[in-house]
Amino acid sequence: MALLHISSLYVGYNSLNVLTDVNLDVEAGTQVVLLGANGSGKTTLLKSLMGLLPVHAGQIVLDTQDITRLGPSARVRAGLAYLSEIGVIASLSVEDNLNIGGYYLTRTLRRQQIRSLYQQLPILYEKRKNPASSLSGGQRKILAFAKVLMGQPRLILMDEPSAGLAPVMVNEMIQILNTYRSHGPAFLIAEQNVKFLEGAHYVYVLDNGQIRFQGTPQDLDADAHIKAAYFGLT
């Protein structure tokens, strides 16, 4: 049984469907990449998984629990976390952001988590009293990542972690992700940057609201047709 199991999901705005018949699984502890161009429906899928958009039809199951109708806060308590493109609350201090990420933890556990994250990411400790708005773009991504880790989720939904980052920072981001591979939460990463395929366990390709391909990164590499059609790669 997969950690996250999505079956025949339809999501949209008003009566219009943006996603049609999406089926997707994420196994515990794996990194799954959701590839797709702008407007393919990646963010819509993540938002509906997080409960930020209403589902028209279909089912979302997290580890045997049907979460299709739950609100975002209930999903966080069930073990989901969502790293949006913005990712932080700019007006709050770094430490407050971390506290927000661990909102449902006990006070002691929250303090413990913050201490361990400060050890892993010392830049956050340095800036802990500063508002998040004073951080650079890369530092904000790190904070956003630390913020979702705070709640000790089982599955992290990442929306375009590479957006707005310099190529150097993208590499750093991938490295940080790799340190968490296989001994931490599972990841579902929505991206259009194929660099994120490196280290991924499984890939889905989303186009125009539908899954066009699924398989390992190697399978994708072998499928010249998909590569050419969606990524202009040859």
Place this chain on the structure above:
Amino acid sequence: MLNTQLVEAGKRQRGRLLINGVIPFLVLVGFSLSPFVYANQAILFQMMAFMALAQGVNLLYGFTGYLPFGYVGFFGIGAYGMAISIQLLHFPGLLAVVMGGLLSAIIAIIFLPLLRLSGAYFAISSLAAAEVLSNVVSNSAMIHITNGPYGEQLTQSYHPVTSYVAMVIVLVLTTVTVIFIRNMPFGRALMAIREDPVSAAMAGIAVVRSRSIVWLLSALIAGLTGAIFGWHLSVFYPNTVFDLNISILAIVFTLFGGYGTVTGPVLGSIVLYGLYNAIGISDPQYFQLIYGLLIVALVLFLPGGIISLIQRRGNYVP
């Protein structure tokens, strides 16, 4: 093939304009004839004044999204512009009315920067602006111009019939203006701005200029209405023409009927002002309560006004 489609579209367009034209025509005929049937001209007159004000609010709120709580400021300035023209410049009534409208438009130019504000900021700031205008007019320091707290006495120019006719004309012109704006490309540009100002600006629509034009037009409507209203009263205090309830009623009538349409404010004014006089006169104790509840219910269940009940089924409403 394409040609016939164009002809069809053209026919539909003309048909719609014809239906639109029915409204000012009915307004004209209705208010011109009703004094012969119904003796209390004051009610008819005020219904017209509120209808014109409701159309002014409609123009501003329905087409640009600015809700002017302080709309009465323009109304009061119109009344005072008229009174000053009569008292100090010895203008005849009709010319004084035009002066009232113009003064109102000039004040609107001074307050143009308010359009930089959005939502509640605009609504409450416009209220503050109206309070400022009212208090400046009534201050003793202005006694040689506005007669300060003593109010205006224009009994020498009191002319109920002429002012009634002037009100009919201004109301019809106002209605026609709203029809034109709604059906011209300018109106569609306004709607685009209202929906999404950023995209509209990128599509090359002169956002600031379009809004400013509507702002001035609605100020002119309120100014002319206020001027005729003051003329019709001929004795008034600053409180009378700067009464906040005037804005409130005009806004409620517009919202009740349905903003962004031509019919909405007309319908809203007839129904609610009629109710106000039918129920309100005998027992207004509960009238404020009723229309307070009506507003709450409207916002929650029918934000488009009663017109939207008809529009909902895909019908065209002028």
Place this chain on the structure above:
Amino acid sequence: MKSTAILGMAAVLLSASLAGCGSSPSTAPSAKSIKDITIGTLYAKSGAFATSSMPEYSGLTFWASQINKTGGVYVKALHKKVPVKIVAYNDQSSATTATTLYSQLITVNHVNILVADFGSVLTSVAVPIAQEKKMLLFDQTGTGASFFTPSNPYIVLTSLPTSGLWPTSLAQYLIHKGYSRIAIVYATNDFDQSQDQTLVSKLKAAHITPVYNNGVPTSTSSYSVLLNNMSHTNPQAVIELGYPNNDIAFLQALKASGDHFNMVFTIFPGQLPQLFVSSVGPSSINNTYTYPAPPLLTFSHVNYGLNTAQFDLAFKKATGQSTNFLSIAGYNTGLIIQKTLSTANSLNQLSLRHAVSRFSGSLSTLDGTFKIDSKGAQIGETLPVGKITTNSKGRVSVQFVTSPNS
């Protein structure tokens, strides 16, 4: 074609709503067929003027019920007694609404007698309508001097002198006491500002210049700083001219400040003593000065209608309300109407007006001597100055410091 249906609906609604506004116009009654005298008036059940308007209206309706008990009012033109019927609408203190309602009374209800609502603001809009429709306006308490012009015979002020006359007694008293340091704060509305003007000009005529004379907005509700500023001028007399709300706020601030002046004067404790006792407490009006109005002011010589004591008793019995100045003012209006109808030779509005002029000066009611000038403005019924004493139970009494019959 839905839209035509809507427009049709709108037209129906228009006519329906207008029909709802009143009965359809009837033809003007001829003198012969008159079965009752209709008196049209407005009252404000809510809004800024409700406090004053409602007791005034009770006074008038009390008069009507009293007169109907005796078989009606004697109408000389008909040589018989005719019952009185009051037609009244609620204007909610809005001058705009009042306009349509005055018009309704005249054009739809065709009332025989038109009576204004309380105060200048609600009376003002009736003045041109009454003049245009040639209806005599019985103006009860609208004291604005500008209403009364030589060219307009269609107005008569019944129950108060015009506001410019009020400060006569006050100026007289201040001059008599030899106060040279006088501080005045007034609300900038026509009622108070015109009193300030009269007072200052009368003082100046006696070579007294007030040490402090400033206007404040009528909405002012905190007077502490103003009072502090006034006390810096070391005044002997502190005079506050305002509406009831201003007077309440002023007296409250005065009490809290602990300042003491030889004389403190406000207008409304003399008219609405109970309001002041209940809102600011009896001690805050104790030893202050005011214009005592009926019932604090009683006239020994009453030649028409009830005297104050009789009115107090009968009014309380009939309505359950206690007497205040405004209920007396409303009752007094009724008396003036009664006298007018019994004097006039016809029900024509101008002959009503002539009748009023004829008995002007000879009528003494519980509101004083009724006397109007040629413009219809009240010059009798002047108010003296008095000093208030209260006991802890809230009983208010007054000691006159100028002659009540001046």
Place this chain on the structure above:
Amino acid sequence: MFTYSLVSGILFGIFFGFMALGLNLIFGVMEMVNLAHGDFVVLGGYVAIMALTSLHINPVVSLVIALVLFFLVGLGLFFPLIPRLSNSRDPEMLSLILFFGLSQVLEALMVIKFGVNPESLPLSVFGNSSWHFLGQSYQIAWIVTALVSLVMITLTYVFLYYTSLGRAVRAVMGNREEALASGLPVKRTSAIIFAIGIGLAAMSGVLSPLMIGSLDPTSGLGLTTIAFAIVVIGSLGNPLGSVVGGLVYGVSLMLMQTYLSSWSVLVPYLLLLIIVLVKPSGLLGKGVRHA
């Protein structure tokens, strides 16, 4: 004269800062202007007046009664109105109109229940002693009011900056979308802040007759406008901003009464217009149209 105006302006300002606090919180968290704010203030005043005159309850006790009672009223109003409003097409505008309707309803109900006469509390309710400072004396009621206001503002500050729920409130103020995406209980937070905002409005109302003389059912809208001006002058969502706004208002009002008395009524309106027109971006980034 100057000292007295200044000190009383400060005492007044602290009170008005407190009076605006509830509006500020609701505005910050929900981006809705509670146009009925002033009416809740007036209702709080009526609670105090009724409690004192008919039950002889001291206003200090009424402070607690008003807070608790109107906290519950706030909760009762939130659930039928706000969630539906938030899902509508234009929540900001529609909420403005809705609260305007609510304000009309409250005003009408107050007229029906309490009548139209102005009502007040005796200034001697906290005793007749006064406070001497820099050669002037100030009534004890003002001092009590200013102290209560300061305590409540401080408590609100502590709540926002030193509790977990307060942190969530600031997160919602900072970025509602992101707060939702972070899984914060946004709806519950909004409900609590709405209820607190209305509770605080009524609580400040208990003291209001002591500061503004007397109350009647129509006093509400004027108080709402003053409160809005104060919120805009200070900064949104920061209780200390309310204090700054309140002080600016209180001191300008008192100085204006001293030196230009007949124009004093213009103070809140002019301050509001000057701030929104001269410095729109600095103080209120959110209020400006971006096109």
